[in-house]
Amino acid sequence: MEYHALHDAPFVFPNDAYPAWSIMIVLYPYITGMVAGAFVVSTMYHVFHREALRPVARLAVVTSLCLGACATLPLLLHLHQPQRALNVVATPSPSSAMAGFGFIYSFYMLVLLVDVWLLFRPAIVERAHSAPGPWKNVYRVLALGVLEITPRAAEIDRKLVHALSVIGIPAACILHGYVGFLFGAIKANPWWSTALMPVIFLTSAVVSGIAVLTLLYLLLCRSSRMEPDEECVRSLSRLLWMFLVLAVTFEFGDLLHVAYEREEEWHVIRELLVTKLRFSYLTLQVLIGALLPLLILPIPAFTRVASAAFRHSCTGVAAVLVLVQVAAMRWNVVVGGQLFSKSFRGFVDYPVTWFGREGLLAAAVVLAMPMLLLWGAMKLLPVWPPSPQSESGAKT
Amino acid sequence: MSFFDLPIVTSGPAVSGACASGGCATGGCASGGCSTARPDLKSETSRRDFLKTATTLTLGAMSLTLLPGAMAGDDAVPPASKPSGFPSHAKKPMYGFLIDTTKCTGAGKCLTACRVENGVPEGQARTWVERYVHFKDGRVEVDLVPEIGYAASGEPQPAAEDVLRAYFVPKLCNQCVDAPCNQVCPVHASIKSPEGIELVDTDRCIGCGYCVQACPYGIRYMNHETNVADKCNWCYHRVMRNEQPACVEACPTGARVFGRIDDPDSEISKRLATLPTSVLKQHLGTLPLTRYVGLTDEVT
Numbered sequence: 001m002e003y004h005a006l007h008d009a010p011f012v013f014p015n016d017a018y019p020a021w022s023i024m025i026v027l028y029p030y031i032t033g034m035v036a037g038a039f040v041v042s043t044m045y046h047v048f049h050r051e052a053l054r055p056v057a058r059l060a061v062v063t064s065l066c067l068g069a070c071a072t073l074p075l076l077l078h079l080h081q082p083q084r085a086l087n088v089v090a091t092p093s094p095s096s097a098m099a100g101f102g103f104i105y106s107f108y109m110l111v112l113l114v115d116v117w118l119l120f121r122p123a124i125v126e127r128a129h130s131a132p133g134p135w136k137n138v139y140r141v142l143a144l145g146v147l148e149i150t151p152r153a154a155e156i157d158r159k160l161v162h163a164l165s166v167i168g169i170p171a172a173c174i175l176h177g178y179v180g181f182l183f184g185a186i187k188a189n190p191w192w193s194t195a196l197m198p199v200i201f202l203t204s205a206v207v208s209g210i211a212v213l214t215l216l217y218l219l220l221c222r223s224s225r226m227e228p229d230e231e232c233v234r235s236l237s238r239l240l241w242m243f244l245v246l247a248v249t250f251e252f253g254d255l256l257h258v259a260y261e262r263e264e265e266w267h268v269i270r271e272l273l274v275t276k277l278r279f280s281y282l283t284l285q286v287l288i289g290a291l292l293p294l295l296i297l298p299i300p301a302f303t304r305v306a307s308a309a310f311r312h313s314c315t316g317v318a319a320v321l322v323l324v325q326v327a328a329m330r331w332n333v334v335v336g337g338q339l340f341s342k343s344f345r346g347f348v349d350y351p352v353t354w355f356g357r358e359g360l361l362a363a364a365v366v367l368a369m370p371m372l373l374l375w376g377a378m379k380l381l382p383v384w385p386p387s388p389q390s391e392s393g394a395k396t
Numbered sequence: 397m398s399f400f401d402l403p404i405v406t407s408g409p410a411v412s413g414a415c416a417s418g419g420c421a422t423g424g425c426a427s428g429g430c431s432t433a434r435p436d437l438k439s440e441t442s443r444r445d446f447l448k449t450a451t452t453l454t455l456g457a458m459s460l461t462l463l464p465g466a467m468a469g470d471d472a473v474p475p476a477s478k479p480s481g482f483p484s485h486a487k488k489p490m491y492g493f494l495i496d497t498t499k500c501t502g503a504g505k506c507l508t509a510c511r512v513e514n515g516v517p518e519g520q521a522r523t524w525v526e527r528y529v530h531f532k533d534g535r536v537e538v539d540l541v542p543e544i545g546y547a548a549s550g551e552p553q554p555a556a557e558d559v560l561r562a563y564f565v566p567k568l569c570n571q572c573v574d575a576p577c578n579q580v581c582p583v584h585a586s587i588k589s590p591e592g593i594e595l596v597d598t599d600r601c602i603g604c605g606y607c608v609q610a611c612p613y614g615i616r617y618m619n620h621e622t623n624v625a626d627k628c629n630w631c632y633h634r635v636m637r638n639e640q641p642a643c644v645e646a647c648p649t650g651a652r653v654f655g656r657i658d659d660p661d662s663e664i665s666k667r668l669a670t671l672p673t674s675v676l677k678q679h680l681g682t683l684p685l686t687r688y689v690g691l692t693d694e695v696t
Contacts, residue, residue, distance in 0.1 A: 009537040009539070011537075011538035013524075013567075013613075014520065014524050014614075015615070015616065015617035016614050017519070018618075020608040020609060020618055021605055078604070079602050079603050079604055080604075080623040084600070084601075084603075087583040088583060091583055091600070092582060093581055093582055093583060095579045095580075096580050096581055096582040096606070097580065098604065098606050099583070182606075187576065188576060188610055188611060188612035188680070189609065342611075342612060343538070343696050345696065
């Protein structure tokens with residue numbers, strides 16, 4: 001007879017009653033994933049020369065920077081001793097996967113920051129001359145005092161942007177693959193412990209990055225009464241669809257493997273999925289977040305049916321659903337992994353609170369911060385591509 | 397070796413006049429790196445020397461940061477915390493813990509003793525005792541032994557005629573030789589004492605909770621009062637005074653046995669030599685030092 005401990009009276013280890021990781025640890029991979037994903041989109045233009053993505057290439061890299069600047073915020077809010085946060089880089093333990101975060105994150109952010117600066121240097125220098133009043137000084141500071149760009153300097157900048165974008169691709173992959181590794185390397189938790197976790201996190205990161213960028217582009221176009229570039233939206237839809245297929249394959253393929261092999265802790269995971277995570281996993285992550293966009297996205301990605309506005313709406317709706325899917329996935333991994341006791345005999349509840357350092361309101365502020373930064377960055381920097389005429393003029 | 401013992405790289409040939417490459421005492425250096433031979437490159441050489449010095453110092457400082465344990469060695473343990481009975485040059489004692497489930501009666505004395513000794517907050521536990529009840533209809537129910545004992549708790553108990561067998565399983569830190577909690581700590585706040593006992597440095601802990609997630613036995617917790625990670629440490633402070641852990645001292649039946657496993661005459665060594673023992677979650681390969689007598693498949 002197959003033994004199912006969970007069918008008997010539940011039993012939870014006393015210290016498992018309170019999940020140690022909160023909604024802030026859900027936000028951390030969510031934001032980091034968008035950082036990596038948005039950057040990957042920018043490299044599609046800057047490295048792989050996908051001309052269709054030109055309208056969002058600059059927006060992508062600035063979005064990535066703004067999201068990246070806020071990526072450590074949820075971690076700081078979560079730490080029980082935040083004043084010691086820098087110990088992670090001051091006295092890192094080489095055996096700890098988490099100790100690598102400071103170095104990987106810093107390296108990636110440095111690459112990103114220099115990349116953005118070089119990319120926008122011509123615009124900054126130009127505005128350092130032409131901006132009115134005190135803004136001139138702001139741009140002078142941003143230009144780091146170099147107020148002239150010779151053709152040779154511009155050429156070096158261009159090559160550097162290319163090189164940094166190339167370096168940034170593996171850096172972004174490492175950044176988010178590493179976040180997945182943090183969970184995948186916990187052998188104490190069968191819901192986390194899988195070698196596929198870095199790949200699952202990485203593909204879902206790219207998906208969330210493309211989705212947030214697509215949504216931003218469509219919303220910004222609408223707010224500035226600008227017609228979205230049809231080829232750009234089509235290209236983003238195709239990318240989103242392709243990476244969503246990959247992400248779904250890895251996510252459910254891994255689960256299917258555990259289920260089919262009837263691995264040791266499958267009975268816990270099965271109970272988890274059909275009870276505690278029934279809504280967030282089966283409804284949000286699978287049905288609404290994955291299946292629906294997989295059905296919607298082919299319309300704008302591969303057809304020209306109906307009007308362009310309709311197809312853009314399809315892309316926008318799919319992007320929202322995909323963002324819900326990735327958020328649900330992060331929730332199901334982080335919180336779901338703490339909803340069963342290590343006794344494998346019982347479940348616990350995650351107490352969702354509105355207030356406090358790790359409450360829903362704090363989470364909403366953390367999510368709003370990158371968007372506020374982006375709004376500020378868009379005031380300072382021209383995220384829309386320069387017209388081809390002005391670019392060719394600059395080259396000559 | 398301290399930071400100040402690090403070799404300081406000076407400008408070499410430029411200062412001493414002796415070329416490191418050995419081939420150009422008076423000029424015409426083929427290597428091109430000698431400033432005495434090429435005075436026109438003096439500033440460039442200085443820059444190079446500066447970079448050499450900076451690189452050496454940076455790498456040195458990084459090695460100091462990354463390998464504090466390797467540098468400090470056994471001296472990392474403050475003298476005051478060393479066991480009085482063991483001189484520092486002697487081999488460190490090896491301790492072990494044996495739980496005899498056949499002797500535990502679920503009295504709960506160990507639970508109170510631990511909470512009082514270590515100031516464990518309510519709702520959290522460094523040690524607990526599980527009761528396994530096998531019913532005649534095939535069910536297995538597990539619950540926690542209350543600190544005040546079953547009789548005083550007033551909880552309804554299963555009818556004796558329905559029960560096939562029942563036993564108690566005390567839980568505490570397994571002091572794994574290959575401890576996942578120690579491995580994952582990002583800031584060296586999880587440290588292993590020279591005696592092999594896993595400790596938490598509360599002054600270093602950043603409260604990330606990664607160790608809590610990594611412990612397969614649910615032993616670690618974020619202390620609600622101190623806001624740092626906490627766990628059973630076999631009452632290290634008592635052991636260092638050659639005393640028994642509080643739970644062992646309080647146990648009325650001798651179900652908890654603690655002692656030196658490197659001493660063949662100790663009680664624990666004698667029991668380990670004669671009794672069949674096993675460990676929890678052996679498949680995880682954490683190599684626990686806490687061993688059990690009478691574990692069943694139901695115990696996780």
